[in-house]
Amino acid sequence: MEQKIIYADNAATTPVSPSVLEKMLPFFSQSYGNPSSMYSIARDNKEAVEHARAQIASAINADPNEIYFTAGGSESDNWAIKGIAQTQSARGKKHLITTNFEHHAVLHTMEELEKAGFEVTYLPVNEDGLVTAEQVAAALRPETALVSIMYANNEIGTIQPIAEIGELCRQKGVMFHTDAVQAVGAIPIDVKAEKIDLLSMSSHKFNGPKGVGALYIRKGIRPARLIHGGGQERGQRAGTENVPGIVGMGQALENAIETMESKTAHLLEIRDYVVEAIEREIPRVRLNGHRTQRLPGNVNVSFQACEGESLLLFLDMAGICASSGSACTSGSLDPSHVLLAIGLPHELAHGSIRLTFGGQNTLEEARHICEELKKIVAEVRRRSPLWNEEKGA
Amino acid sequence: MSTPYSPTVMDHFSNPRNVGELPDANAVGEVGNPKCGDIMKMYLKIEDDVISDVRFQTFGCGAAIATSSIATEMIRGKKIDEALQLTNRAVVEALEGLPPIKLHCSVLAEQAVKSAISDYYRRQGIDPVPIVGALDDECDDHCSCGA
Structure with missing residues (x-):
């Protein structure tokens, strides 16, 4: 009998919904x-x-001529940050502000700009994974070109006080970009009310196709072009339009907005059940990220004395798709920079599991995941030399 | 999963041999550290220069569990000098290969055996370095080999 797959990695990507696929097909x-x-x-x-x-x-809540299609969230982040850095540096502004737990599309772009002579302030986040407008205010300088702070974190789901930061930046006359790849379609966003100047999004995070995204650029702002060529996207982003992708993205986001209220209620039920069940059934666990100020479908927990890849391998054998902040799954030797940024010791960062739920998940699936996790954590701990010390401690 | 393991690695990960503590062990070694995400602890019972029993406990990834498991099988019943011949390369071969980024786990398994045997000599007041050699059990050393 074929094993049923439970997909709980919706922050990585989501399935294209049938209604979206149907809209796309004629355009191929x-x-x-x-x-x-x-x-x-x-x-x-x-x-x-x-x-x-x-x-x-x-x-x-943008105007259509403020939306520019791109090939995805990473391109949108690169364009926003490099484009604004380039135009602002011509005015002598070569300072950028971000946080130390952004997505790598932002962090690595910032590092490239540092090599090119820009100065970057990486604001630390607190133990809940939050940054404050006060921290941004204290870091602002006359030569600050751009503030770039993610709307919601991809690993721990924490939602930043974007409206407060937007208000501050607008008052001070500093450009404000937000990587909203995880937030768009998941929580309400109003670029006018929240005073956002540039916003990155990615279609495949809200049941649209991969390889397409968009950058919102507020009217009157003109970042330098990243992709040069033909005159598409009002001359700002060259390249023949990915028509099926764009059509799919539009439909997927419309669907996400229409169903947001009921989907949020459903995801909160699942999320709160999973957190409660794990904390009740499994000793020595830590919820990573703020308990409530987080995306409705995000659970991120660390299990003491466990290593994440071992947990993922067992989950995979049980047909459960999840992810981890362990170094072993990242292809590098360091565990998740996000988990280190919120102050986790290395072994807890290595022992983290991220479960991200989507509209297709059920409470029954969530129950099954918790039951499996309980057995899996016990087995991984039985093998762990750290767990003996834990028991003695 | 992004790390494709051989069936032998998955077998040793799913059903690790000789897991746990060994209460009457007379040689215990521990290598690695939590910072890099791998700790291996090896317990040996040595009688008349022969490893009569062995257990391990490992905090680590699938490859770390599998290399420790197969290493215990490869040294069980062996004489000390035979066990000291165990190389990380032999561990990798026995597992039918490891992804390149996981090779350091096989080094850790070799080091864990040598660390336990060193402990055995130290308990008898014998300096293990001339017999076992110096051990590189610091994270930076073994991590750098595979990555």
Whole structure:
């Protein structure tokens, strides 16, 4: 009998929903025209792209001409940060502010800019994984070009006080970018009310296709181009439009906004059940990230004396897809920079598991995961020399 | 999973041999540290220069569990000087290969055996270094080999 797979890694990616796929399909081999061309199948595609642009704009209270399609969240982050850095440095502004637990698309971009002569302030987050507007205010300088702070963290799900930081930056006349890849489609976002200047998003995080994303750029702001070439995206981002992807992204986000309220209630039920069950059933666990100020589908826990890859291998054998902040799963020797940033000792960072739920998950699946985890953690601890010391301590 | 393991590695991970403590061990070695995510503890019972019993406990990834498990099988019933011949390469071969980034786990298994045998000599007031050699059981040393 084939084992049923429980997918609990929705922060990594999500399945394309059937209604989204249906909208995309005609644009592969029927309506395949290049939107820049003059004939009718091309004009239809131009309209489809503009419809998707309007769907996405409406989801974050932006205007359609403030939405620029990209190849995904990483490109959006690179464009926003490098583009603003370039234009602002021409005015002598070569200082950037971010946090020490951003996604690598932001952190590695910042490191590249440091090599190019920019100075970067990496604000520390507190033990809950939160940064404050006061910290940003204290780091601002006359030569600050950009503040870039993620909306919600991809590993521990904590949601930052974006509106407060946006208000501060607007008052001080400093550009504010947020990597909202994990937040868009999951929680309400209003770029006008929250005074966001640039916002990155990625389609495949909200049941859209991979390889497409968008950058919101507030009217009047003009980051330097990252991709040079043809005149697509009003001359700001070259490259023939990924029409099926863009159509899918627009539909997926519209669906996400329409179902957000009921989906959030469903995810909160699952999340709170899982946290409660793990804390009740398994000794010596630690919930990573703020208990409530976090994405509705995110659970991140560390199990003392356990190593994450071992936990993941056992979960995989049980048909459960999850992820870990362990070094062994990252391809590097260091555990998750996010977990180290919130002050976890190395062994607890190595022993973390991230479960991220989506609309397709059920409470029954959550129960099954908790039951399996209890057995798996006990087995991994039976093998661990650290657990003996734990018991004696 | 992003780390494809051989069936032999998965067998030793799923059903590790000789897990646990050994109350009457007369040689105990521990290598690695929590910072890099691997700790191996090896317990030996040595009688008449022969390893009559062996157990291990490991905090680590799938490869770390598998290398310690197979190492215990490879030294059980062996004479000390035979066990000292165990190389990380032999551990990797017995497991039908390891992903390159996991090779350090096989070094750790070799070091864990040598660390336990060193302890055996030290308990008898014998300096183990001329027999076993100096041990590199610091994280930085063994991690750098595979990554």
